[in-house]
Each structure stands twice: as structure tokens, then as C-alpha cells.
Amino acid sequence: MSSAREATGTTEPPSVYARTEATTPTRYRERMRYDAETVHAILDEAFLAHVAFTAFGQPQILPLIFGRDGGRLYLHVSSGSHLAIAVRHAGDEGLPVSFAVTLADSLVLSRAAMHHSMDYRCVIAHGPLRRVTDPAETARGWATMIDHLVPGRYADSRPPSPKEAAQTGLFALDLSDVAAKVRSHGLAEDAADRELGHWAGVVPLRTAAGTPRPDAGVEGEPPAYLKEWLARRG
Known part of the structure; x- marks a missing residue:
């Protein structure tokens, strides 16, 4: 990794991510999206990710908050967690992980039990997870992650202390082997089932x-950045 990249903590993403073996499904390929605009929009709207990995010979999965800075994701876990220990043992090459977020857009209630489904948008990424050690990137990564929750929040909070930084590791995953999958067509009924009397539709x-x-002791109105965010999310 170059020193410039360590200092900035960013990667410049392509406009379209490459199709790889891991991001090319065997079915429903028409649902795949590889353009960065779609991938990033889903990541930026989601709050919770799941990270899958192998540690101590067993498959593991963790729900984690995260943030995106260009073509890089930041997330954090306890330094004593299985994930953090596995990353340390992996060394400079990083720990292979799978990262996923999903946005549920609607329930699809079909006349037939087999055709019940969900409209959704998801992103899945694969790659090596590495621990962030550069001080400049560490600061940028924390700001990215906290501001992902509510933009402007990091400046309105106390930065991690040295003790907290030692207890909680910050990790980075570069977006390279990544794609989005989108189902948005609602019902897909068999012609014969349309004559049935069951209710069908999209929720x-x-x-x-x-x-x-x-919290106790907090007085006054919420700060302006939070009010603005609430107006968009309410």
C-alpha cells in the first residue's frame, strides 16, 4: 500500500465494478448491478452490515455498523473479538471476508405459496479485511463511520481516546469484488393462479x-444537523 493511500484513507472507485466469478450468480443475472452509482447508493442508505469470515476453523458472522469513503468501507469491532484476532493472525495480506447489506423494499404476497417473495436491494462484497494503523486514516475512518449514521455527528462527539482505540479496532475493506442485486418487479404470478380467490399484492x-x-441532562432542541437528518428520515 502506498504512503499516499495510507495518509488519505481513500480509494477512487471505478464507475463500473468488474464482474468476477464471485459476483456472477448462476441464476437471475438480470438482477445484478455493477455500476458504482447503484452500489454506493445502497451502501449509503443501509445502516447495518453483516460480515462473514472463518476463525478457529469455524464459520462466523457479525452484524456491524460501517461507513463508506469512496471505494473503501470502514467498520469497527472489539480488539478481543474473533474477527479482530483473525485479522491480526492474517497479517499484511488481510483476512478474507464477505460483507453484505440488504434493504427490504416490499413484501410480495402471491396467490401461490411458492411465489411469495420480497423486493429488495442488496450489496455483497468480498475481499481482504485489514486493520487500520495509520493515524490520519484512523481519524478519517472513524469520522466516516460515525457520519454514516447521521451526517455531522462526528464533529459533535468526543473522538476515541487512546485507551478506546486500543480496545476497539478500526478495519478497512476496499470495494473491488463487489456487486448489487436488485429485485423490484413485485408479483410474478402464474397465469392459471390469477383466477384464484386469494388476495395478492405488494406491501x-x-x-x-x-x-x-x-439523555438525562440534555436540554434544548436537537442540533441542526440532526433535525435535517430527521426531516429526511421521518
Whole structure:
């Protein structure tokens, strides 16, 4: 890794990600999206990721918060977790992981049990996960991850202390072996089933933010950046 890349903590993503063996499914290839605009939009809307890996000879999976900076993802876990230990043991090459986020857009209720489904958008990425050690990239990674939750939040919070940074590792995954998958066509009924008397249709789903509950001792209105975010997410 070059020193410039370590200092900035960013990678410049392509406009279209390459199709690879890992990102080319055997079925429903028409649902795949490789353009960076779609991939990034899904990542930026999602809050929770799942990271799968192998540690101590066993498959593992963890739900984690994350943030995207260009073509790089940042996430953090306890330094004593199986994931952190496995990354350390992997060394400079990084630990092979699979990373996934999914946005559920609607329930698809078909006349036939077999055709029930869901409209969704998801992103799956594969690659080596590495620990971030460069101080400049560490600061940028934390800001990226916290501002992914609510833009502007990192500046309105205390940065990690040296003790906290030692207890919680920051990790990076470069977007290279990545693609999105989108199902958005709703019902796919067999012609013969349309004469059945069962109700069928699509139930839209959405994630909405509720009314903030301030902690004890916090007075006054929510800060402007939070109000702006709530207006978009409410």
C-alpha cells in the first residue's frame, strides 16, 4: 500500500465494478448491478452490515455498523473479538471476508405459496479485511463511520481516546469484488393462479426515524444537523 493511500484513507472507485466469478450468480443475472452509482447508493442508505469470515476453523458472522469513503468501507469491532484476532493472525495480506447489506423494499404476497417473495436491494462484497494503523486514516475512518449514521455527528462527539482505540479496532475493506442485486418487479404470478380467490399484492416497507429521546441532562432542541437528518428520515 502506498504512503499516499495510507495518509488519505481513500480509494477512487471505478464507475463500473468488474464482474468476477464471485459476483456472477448462476441464476437471475438480470438482477445484478455493477455500476458504482447503484452500489454506493445502497451502501449509503443501509445502516447495518453483516460480515462473514472463518476463525478457529469455524464459520462466523457479525452484524456491524460501517461507513463508506469512496471505494473503501470502514467498520469497527472489539480488539478481543474473533474477527479482530483473525485479522491480526492474517497479517499484511488481510483476512478474507464477505460483507453484505440488504434493504427490504416490499413484501410480495402471491396467490401461490411458492411465489411469495420480497423486493429488495442488496450489496455483497468480498475481499481482504485489514486493520487500520495509520493515524490520519484512523481519524478519517472513524469520522466516516460515525457520519454514516447521521451526517455531522462526528464533529459533535468526543473522538476515541487512546485507551478506546486500543480496545476497539478500526478495519478497512476496499470495494473491488463487489456487486448489487436488485429485485423490484413485485408479483410474478402464474397465469392459471390469477383466477384464484386469494388476495395478492405488494406491501411497501420503509425504515423511518422516530422522535429523538434525549439523555438525562440534555436540554434544548436537537442540533441542526440532526433535525435535517430527521426531516429526511421521518
